[in-house]
Amino acid sequence: MAIAANTYPSPDKLPLKRALISVFDKTGLLELAQGLAARGVEIISTGGTARALSEAGLAVRDVSELTGFPEVMDGRVKTLHPGVHGGLLGIRADPSHAAAMDQHQISGIDLLVVNLYPFEQTVASGAEAAAIVENIDIGGPAMIRAGAKNHPYVAVVTDPNDYRSVLEELEAGEGETGLDLRKRLAAKAFALTAAYDTAVSSWFASSLNDVSPSRRSFTGQLAETLRYGENPHQTAAFYKTSEVRAGVATARQVQGKELSYNNINDTDAAFELVAEFDPKRTAAVAIIKHANPCGVAEGGTILEAYQRAYACDTVSAFGGIVALNRRLDAAAAAEITKIFTEVIIAPDADEEAMAIVAGKKNLRLLLTGGLPDSRAPGLLVKSVAGGLLVQSRDNGMVDDLDLRVVTRRAPDARELEDLKFAFRIAKHVKSNAIVYAKNLATVGIGAGQMSRVDSARIAARKAEDAAAVAGGEVLTKGSVVASDAFFPFADGLLSAVAAGATAVIQPGGSMRDDEVIQAADEHGIAMVVTGMRHFRH
Structure with a gap:
């Protein structure tokens, strides 16, 4: 009462x-x-x-x-x-x-x-x-x-x-x-x-290591009220939590107009992806559009990494988000600003680079001071009608997995490096995800399809389109391919073979694994299984 x-x-x-x-x-x-x-x-x-x-x-x-x-x-x-x-x-x-x-x-x-x-x-x-x-x-x-x-x-x-x-x-x-x-x-x-x-x-x-307490609350502090949400008729706001993690929430915005709901969402996706690459080992760049990568590459410099990432899909890169794992320098800034870009996010930038970016007054430049730890635990929360879905962050890393060769032919050293690279990217692509890679750069990405074979075909077609723009050969020939989950049938694998892939990495675990492995052996394809799936919905 x-x-x-x-x-x-x-x-x-x-x-x-x-x-x-x-x-x-x-x-x-x-x-x-x-x-x-x-x-x-x-x-x-x-x-x-x-x-x-x-x-x-x-x-x-x-x-x-x-x-x-x-x-x-x-x-x-x-x-x-x-x-x-x-x-x-x-x-x-x-x-x-x-x-x-x-x-x-x-x-x-x-x-x-x-x-x-x-x-x-x-x-x-x-x-x-x-x-x-x-x-x-x-x-x-x-x-x-x-x-x-x-x-x-x-x-x-x-x-x-x-x-x-x-x-x-x-x-x-x-x-x-x-x-x-x-x-x-x-x-x-x-x-x-x-x-x-x-x-x-x-x-x-x-x-208490209680991953599912009987009651759980989440709070945030208002960072800013946004102009609108995913669409103009939706209201939106950005709240910061107490999690200490380098990224869009902690970044210093050096210049550019205010971030939109979609900018924040896409920039977070871009920076989390590029953080998979140790800046002490390599320069890496990820270009994101609508929370999916349209090009990712490693390189000796940020400029080289950007150029190789951009070449994967020059059409989709227009109006995208560019994330770097190293300091933005003048050479990279000059190249990135040649096309319309919504956001650049990087750990840091030199003065000359910032001056170049300043020539594009609406381009947002975010500097984070560091990279998020891809292995760190954390929680992801998604609302559904009448409830919340809560899960731990996907902090699985391909370098930590026990990779198992299941075909007669094992991948050579170059293929193995490309396979690991491609699987890192697949982790950040909407399911069903297929990623073709060659020489530590993506050459075709298929995302968010209802069937895996469709993703394989779309990724191959993207590579053909890129080749037509560049006036060169289709780079899926001699590439490797990564799948975020197992192939339920051999058709997805055969599409990759038709595109010219020579090796594949996938979690395994399908009822038809034997059928898929047999198809790979029949076409001389090397296959590695990881035992870890990376669905991203």
Whole structure:
């Protein structure tokens, strides 16, 4: 049975007479407190906050005067008291609440300024469990929730970025806060405590190795409201999570217009793909269109890698996303900017390269400071009607797999390197995925088809189109081919043979593996199985 609501109207304007300030992050604290003091607001505070204000020459009343009880247990217990929570929760217009406040000498608190112990930062620092637990804030969330619930009478500020808004409201309202501000601050306060509790529960689940806890929450902090979603009639926003991973969410945008929903999605796909290539070993470039690669290549330089990736599909590359695993230099920048490109994302860029890119004012240049770790664990979340699908990130790496030759002919050294290269790419192509590669560059990609044989045929046709543009031979002749999942029939393999492939890499595991292997042997094809599938829907 629900608790009956009180029927007292929420006042619009309320004078601010008393504030309780207790903050871990003291950014902007003195400016706020000085502004309040100048308006004659009584300031109550705790511990380090009270000391900071007193040292600045401000009159501060210690919270222990309010509670009649000292801070105990190393500060674990200081605000959990009716003297505080009564002042936050009391409905001023309710005669019984007012009488209780008078009887127990509880003063109303009109403004609560609180931010929380740095739990997530403590976890990220690699601290021991005891230190992490000690940084679970109890009194802070309790006060925030109390004040936010009673927002008709209490303004709750949890973000130093809102201090200026509060002072401006007091200036405009001659010392009063408006209901609209109190509502907006309350909404933000509850969002903060929800996110904080999510971080704590997620840490517990992780520490217990519980991959499927009975309840799971996900939170994000608004990075920006986007113009629209995948299509103009859809609304969209970009939220950042607490995951520390180099990429579009952490990148510095050097120039260009704001990123769209599709830009962010495609740029993430591009950078995750190119991170598969160790920059100490090779330069690599991935060109992405609609979350699928249209060209990927290694090279001695970023320029060479880009030129070889671009040659795979010069048509689809127009208006694409270009991701680099090394610093963008001037030579590569000059080549990339010859065609219309939406985004360039790289770990870094030199000054000359940035000056060249600046000539294309709408081209976004994102610099991340590093590459994401392709082996690192993580979670991927997808919404479905009425639920969420949650899975671990696909961090399987071909270099870590036990590759098994299942045909009479084994691949030679060049073929084996190309096979590994192609399988890296197939991991990032929408299923059913087929990737032809030659000399560490893609020469044909088939993505997102309902049958694997169609993907094989489309990839081969793409290679023919590229050859027609370049005026050379079709590069699938003498290439290798990768499949993200097993061949259910021999027809997909035979399409690759017809295109000129000499070796294939695939997970294996089909009921007709023997039939597929026999077809490979009949055509002198080398086949390697990985035992790992890379579906991407």
